[in-house]
Amino acid sequence: MHLHDVWFVLIAVLWIGYFFLEGFDFGVGILTKALARDERERRVLINTIGPVWDGNEVWLLTAGGATFAAxxxxxATLFSGFYLALLIILVCLIIRGVAFEYRGKRDDAQWKRNWDHAIFWCSLLPAFLWGVAFGNIVHGTKIDAHFxxxxxxxxxxxAYSILGGVVTLTLFTFHGAVFTALKTNGEIRERARALALKVGVVTALAALAFLIWTQVNHGDNWSFAAMVVAALALVGAIGMNQLGREGWAxxxxxxxxxxxxxxxxxxxYPDxxxxxxxxxxxxxxxxxxxSSYTLGxxxxxxxxxxxVVLVYQGWTYWVFRRRIGVQNMPA
Incomplete structure (x- = not known):
């Protein structure tokens, strides 16, 4: 195996790690509108990802930097061709980070509502646009002889990329609902489980259509195996959620x-x-x-x-592993 093949795999791993972690992160941001009924519940949701959201974004920075170097x-082609979509994602990530830090700086209802709108929309748009972007990468784009x-x-x-966006949006929302049920207690935990079932069914339908489309047009035996694993895991997650086994879900x-x-x-691959x-x-x-020297x-x-990074991030999640609820939020 050549080093460029190794780095294709490593970049894939970085994107997988990013979507795994930032996926539930985006999902919780979206759910601040659907699950929280008052200010204290909204703070519970935000606090479930408060210690980890910025660490999750490190995976994106590393994936981008590794792509640039490897x-x-x-x-060059990706960031120039997808410039506007990636700019929207970048602006959303900046505003979203500011919103997490600034919404509690003033005890004013309108101030907090404005930042809550920012958290919601700046979680929803990237969740959708990442699916659109990767849908286009796999499906093919208008690249000329000069690359x-x-x-x-x-x-x-x-149609294919928009369906990809719907899949990432619903999948991340489901992932976030399951994470919320895992990290909270009380009524908000029960509502998260109920919502996860509804979102999970929609996710399953959209994901099945998208993955089959991908397999028919671009797949091989390895991608088919991955598709089967994804489908079985999603069904299992919905089932475990209904059984109240949030960890397994x-x-x-x-x-x-x-x-x-x-x-x-x-x-x-190999494109x-x-x-x-x-x-x-x-x-x-x-x-x-x-060059081989650079890759080496x-x-x-x-x-x-x-x-080192993996151990540190794992330690962070271990430290903040406890469930939280409205009883932990000051009145």
Whole structure:
């Protein structure tokens, strides 16, 4: 296996980790409108992700930086072609982070409502747009012989990519509802479980259509195996949620995210950005990669630093593992 193949796998792992962690993070942000009935319950929801949301976003920064260093052609084409969509996501992530930090700075109802709107919309839009972006990457975009994107923003809004956006939006919301049930107690826990069932059914229908479409057009035996795992895990997560086994439900909803994203990367390989104009103009792991020397240095750095980051982040989740409820919120 060449180093560019290794780094394709590593970048896939980074995106999988990001969507697993930021997925429930986005889901909780979306659910602040659907689950919370008053200010104290809204604070409960925000506090479930308060210690970890910024750490979750580190996975995105690392994935972007690794793509820039390991596959500069892929990075250049992706970020120039998807510029507006990625800019919207970036602005949302900035506003969302500010909202978490600033909503409690003033004891004013209107001030908090404004930041609550920001948390909701800046969680919903990225959850949808990430699905649109990856749907386009797998489906193929208008890349010319110079490896440059020659389409426009509206070319990215096709039926396949929009369905991908619906899948990530509903899947992340379901993942967030299961996480909320796992991290809370009292009435909000029961409402989260009830909502997870409803969202889970919608997610299953949308995901099944999207994954089958992906498999028929781009899949192989490996992607089919990942699709089966994703489908079984999603059904299992819904079932465990109904049984009140929130820990297992969260593990299985996480496996659903992992398997679904893995299927996209398995369907994509050896391309990194297929061209819909001419397959010969597609960006691949070989023609988009950096030099072997660069990839070698990156491999050593990643081998040393990655375990450190994983241990630290795991420790953070362990420290903040307790359930919380309105009784923990000052009146």
């Amino acid at each position: 596959f500069p052609e892929w990075y 440059e994107y020659v389409g426009n923003f509206w070319d990215l809004l096709n 969260f593990i299985l909803s996480g496996i659903t995210v992992v398997a679904a994203v893995a299927m996209l990367f398995l369907s994509l 990194v950005m297929p061209s819909s104009l001419n397959p010969a103009w597609s960006l691949t792991v070989s023609n988009a990669s950096a 240095i990156m491999t050593w750095v990643a081998g040393i630093m990655t375990p």
